[in-house]
Structure formats: structure tokens, C-alpha cells
Amino acid sequence: MIRSLRIQPLLVVLRPDLDDLDSDFAITRLFCQLDQLVEAGVQHVEIAWIEHPRWCDLVMAARSRHPRLSLGAASITQQSALQQVAELGFSYAMSPLLHAELQQRADQLGFLLVPGVMTPSEIRQACDLGCRLVKLFPASVLGRQFYRQIAAPMGNLPFMIAAGGLRACDLCHWLAAGYDAIALGRTVFEKDGFDPSLAAWIDA
Structure with missing residues (x-):
């Protein structure tokens, strides 16, 4: 995962x-957005986990539609969700929080779960749990200088993904500030239109 993100340091x-989950998947808003991301060249996409009977069918359809995409799951906060995404064969999953038991279970499953961290103590705890990647969340609250402020006193930092409240126009600035990768969310699509600045960044 780290090798892949070094090539393209972006996740969406x-x-x-409910409309995405209750309709024919091929014509949903989510699949339209997924198609646009793949066409633009985005390599890493996460689909947020939801406790819904058709969620598994949705992600399996997404994998079948774009088999070469590095597809992960987002918003994993409980053991049942972790078990489900691991069984579905996801490449990775992300959590908005750091939970020791959840990380230990992921390790038992041989599955990559990237925890959300917000403080130096949580970063150190994640490292102690064997995490090589962490997600700084919410990054927009902490600011892009946070990385440089903690880098010197903490020494070696894990691979750090900045997530939460960021836009495509932030990519260059946050990567230049030391972050290893950036995760973007709903801001990628404005009124269902793909952000042209993201397409320009990918092309560059």
C-alpha cells in the first residue's frame, strides 16, 4: 500500500x-462518480462502510466493474465491519479512530487497517501497535504545519495520510508540508461535476 501511495499519493x-443502495447499482450516483474517478486516473478509492443489507453487493459490484482499482473501505469502527471487509477481499480499510482491540483483530486477520489519529500520543500508540500507516483526522482542524511541528520532537513518523476537510487545491501544499498522501471526500464532486483541479493534478 505504501509503495502504491508513493506513486500516487491520493485517496478518494x-x-x-440510500438511493445508491436501493437502486440498480449501474445507474447510481456513486457508480457515476466511481466511473469518473477511474477515467481520470485515480488509483485508490474507499467506499464508506454502512450497516445495510446491500452494502456488500454494492462493493462487490464496484470491484467487478473496476477490477484494477485499489479499493478500500472507510469508516470502520467496529469488529463486525472489520470482519466483513476482510472477508470481502478489500485491499485495505480506514478508521476515523484509534482502537487497540480493532487494530489487534486486524493484525490477527492479516488485514491492513489504517487508524485515525489526532495527537502525538495517538500516533505513538499506533506505532506501538505495529501500524506503519496512520490517518491524521481531521487534518483541516490541525492545519498543514502540524506535521513539521511534531516531526522533530517525535523522530521517525509513520506514513501519514492527511484526511478530513481537504480539497483538491490543497494537494500540493499539504504534500509539500511533509504529508505522505492526502485523502479527499465529498469536495471532489461539486454538484456531481468532477473537480477540474484534481484532474489537472493527476495529469501533472
Whole structure:
């Protein structure tokens, strides 16, 4: 995962709504957005986990539609969700929080779960649990200088993904500030139109 993100340090998170889950998947808003991301060259996409009977069918359809995409799951906060995404064969999953038992279970499953962290103590705890990647969340609250402020006193930092409240226009600035990758969410699509600045960044 780290090797892949070094090539393209970007993840995009898609959140299904009830219309996405209750309709023919091929014509849903989420699949339209997924198609646009793949066409633009985005390599890493997360689909947020939702406790819904058709969520598994949705993600399996997404994998079948775009088999070469590095597809992950977002918003994993409980053991049942972790078990489900691991069984579905996801490449990875992300959590908005750091939970020791959840990380230990992911380790037992041999599955990559990236925890959400917000403080130096949580970053150190994640490292102690064996995490090589962490997600700084919510990054927009902490600001892009946070990385440089903690880098010197903490020494070696894990691979750090900045997530939460960021836009495509932030990519260059946050990567230049030291972050290893950036995760974007709903701001990628404005009124269902793909952000042209993201397409320009990918092309560059």
C-alpha cells in the first residue's frame, strides 16, 4: 500500500446513500462518480462502510466493474465491519479512530487497517501497535504545519495520510508540508461535476 501511495499519493472516499443502495447499482450516483474517478486516473478509492443489507453487493459490484482499482473501505469502527471487509477481499480499510482491540483483530486477520489519529500520543500508540500507516483526522482542524511541528520532537513518523476537510487545491501544499498522501471526500464532486483541479493534478 505504501509503495502504491508513493506513486500516487491520493485517496478518494465515496459515501453511499440510500438511493445508491436501493437502486440498480449501474445507474447510481456513486457508480457515476466511481466511473469518473477511474477515467481520470485515480488509483485508490474507499467506499464508506454502512450497516445495510446491500452494502456488500454494492462493493462487490464496484470491484467487478473496476477490477484494477485499489479499493478500500472507510469508516470502520467496529469488529463486525472489520470482519466483513476482510472477508470481502478489500485491499485495505480506514478508521476515523484509534482502537487497540480493532487494530489487534486486524493484525490477527492479516488485514491492513489504517487508524485515525489526532495527537502525538495517538500516533505513538499506533506505532506501538505495529501500524506503519496512520490517518491524521481531521487534518483541516490541525492545519498543514502540524506535521513539521511534531516531526522533530517525535523522530521517525509513520506514513501519514492527511484526511478530513481537504480539497483538491490543497494537494500540493499539504504534500509539500511533509504529508505522505492526502485523502479527499465529498469536495471532489461539486454538484456531481468532477473537480477540474484534481484532474489537472493527476495529469501533472
